[in-house]
Amino acid sequence: MHTCRNCNQSFQTELALELHRDTCKKGQLFCQVCGERFREGDATQDGWHYECPNDECEAEGLQEDLYRIEDVRTTTH
Ligand SMILES: [Zn+2]
Numbered sequence: 408m409h410t411c412r413n414c415n416q417s418f419q420t421e422l423a424l425e426l427h428r429d430t431c432k433k434g435q436l437f438c439q440v441c442g443e444r445f446r447e448g449d450a451t452q453d454g455w456h457y458e459c460p461n462d463e464c465e466a467e468g469l470q471e472d473l474y475r476i477e478d479v480r481t482t483t484h
């Protein structure tokens with residue numbers, strides 16, 4: 408069983424999970440350093456300073472290392 412870490416929805420296959428992650432409304436932020444996706448609330452405590460919730464990743468800063476997925480979509484298309 409593969410479970411989306413953002414919304415806890417479960418999927419039969421890894422592919423189904425991958426497809427879901429592209430559209431998951433709860434995975435709003437994207438780290439361009441490690442490629443991880445996560446909820447906005449996981450990346451910031453105060454809504455001002457953002458950093459990647461991945462322990463092994465040093466990325467920080469909204470619009471620097473971290474981007475909103477919706478922003479990435481609108482700028483790349
Ligand atoms: Zn999800």
Ligand SMILES: [Zn+2]
Nearest residue numbers: 438441459464
């Ligand atoms: Zn990261």
